Amino acid sequence: YAVQATWAAHSDHRNLQTFAPHIVLRNEAAPAPAPAPALTLAAAPALRALLDAGEVGRGRPLLLGVDATTSEMVRGSFKSLYSAGIGGLQGSGKTWGAAFLLAQSAAHGARLVICDPHAGDGESLASRCAGLAPAMLCDVADEPRGIEAALKLVNDELDRRKRGAPDRWPLIVAIDEWLSLMRGALAATLPRLVEAVTT
Numbered sequence: 001y002a003v004q005a006t007w008a009a010h011s012d013h014r015n016l017q018t019f020a021p022h023i024v025l026r027n028e029a030a031p032a033p034a035p036a037p038a039l040t041l042a043a044a045p046a047l048r049a050l051l052d053a054g055e056v057g058r059g060r061p062l063l064l065g066v067d068a069t070t071s072e073m074v075r076g077s078f079k080s081l082y083s084a085g086i087g088g089l090q091g092s093g094k095t096w097g098a099a100f101l102l103a104q105s106a107a108h109g110a111r112l113v114i115c116d117p118h119a120g121d122g123e124s125l126a127s128r129c130a131g132l133a134p135a136m137l138c139d140v141a142d143e144p145r146g147i148e149a150a151l152k153l154v155n156d157e158l159d160r161r162k163r164g165a166p167d168r169w170p171l172i173v174a175i176d177e178w179l180s181l182m183r184g185a186l187a188a189t190l191p192r193l194v195e196a197v198t199t
Contacts, residue, residue, distance in 0.1 A: 158197065
């Protein structure tokens with residue numbers, strides 16, 4: 001078998017994707033599949049331009065993406081992103097997509113908790129979200145003990161709310177490099193802490 005990577009357009013905007021990688025296995029003797037139609041994606045506007053135009057921010061639905069077939073903006077709420085994950089190939093825009101959603105969340109009054117083991121790297125989620133520091137509930141957690149402490153802080157805040165604390169601002173937890181964290185010192189505790197947050 002040979003592995004061939006192809007890109008395919010998604011027309012169903014409810015998937016909130018404009019394209020996604022597919023791995024197709026085929027027998028060498030089989031004829032090659034027809035090439036996928038080329039995608040023409042419009043340049044995404046900068047967050048500053050969207051803020052200035054009133055397209056994003058407090059009082060507006062979240063901008064979740066752009067429909068690949070109509071080029072119309074796909075909007076939703078925090079419930080649209082509840083317990084969401086972002087996956088894709090290296091360089092496909094995962095970190096920028098996450099930073100865009102976190103910036104919108106901060107503009108809506110959310111408090112952020114960011115866990116990023118690559119926080120010192122200039123291309124990391126932590127670096128790209130450095131300007132959102134006033135919206136962060138705690139410093140970016142970048143090592144196992146700090147990540148565990150940040151997630152316990154989130155659980156403590158949610159427990160306070162269950163006991164009647166009046167705070168109801170959205171609380172967004174972003175964990176970068178989930179798979180690598182699951183292979184390290186947090187493999188046993190991370191799922192338990194995140195499960196408590198998501199339920």
